[in-house]
Amino acid sequence: MKDKFQRFMAGRYGVDELGKYSLYLTIALLIIGLFVRSRFLNGITFILVLVLYFRMFSKNYAQRRKENEIFLKYKNQAVRFFNKEKQMTQDRVKFHIYTCPSCGQKIRIPRGKGKIAITCPKCKTEFIKKS
Ligand SMILES: [Zn+2]
Numbered sequence: 001m002k003d004k005f006q007r008f009m010a011g012r013y014g015v016d017e018l019g020k021y022s023l024y025l026t027i028a029l030l031i032i033g034l035f036v037r038s039r040f041l042n043g044i045t046f047i048l049v050l051v052l053y054f055r056m057f058s059k060n061y062a063q064r065r066k067e068n069e070i071f072l073k074y075k076n077q078a079v080r081f082f083n084k085e086k087q088m089t090q091d092r093v094k095f096h097i098y099t100c101p102s103c104g105q106k107i108r109i110p111r112g113k114g115k116i117a118i119t120c121p122k123c124k125t126e127f128i129k130k131s
Contacts, residue, residue: 012057013064018071022052096131 015023029045058064091097095108100120107118113131120126 009057011059013055013059013061015056016064016068017075018068019052019055021071021075022048022055026052096129098127098129100125101127 026045026048029041029048033041033045055064055067091108094111096111098107098109098118099105100107100123102125103120103123105120105122107120109116109118109129109131111131115128115130117126117128
């Protein structure tokens, strides 16, 4: 049986990063489908399974690799975006963002320092703020 499967899979594309994530998504949708009865959801899950199998058994390596690359590009962009959002949220807790009254430059000042004089790094204007 295992032998037959190996022979069947020979020369086929198999599972890449995109395949792995589609599989996770399929499993997640199947679980959601247990609780939510939705034809739409079932339809999407079904199509996803078809695409998953199609890509796995495909012999067109070049095309599948291209799809995977596109997927990875968008995935990395999404990861970078969320990391940046996370960093900005953390910054808002520890820092106060002030805007220079004369040139509009944004200046990051640590919180909890009391009243301080801030010198704009761009235009050297000095202004007093509570941090
Ligand atoms: Zn300034």
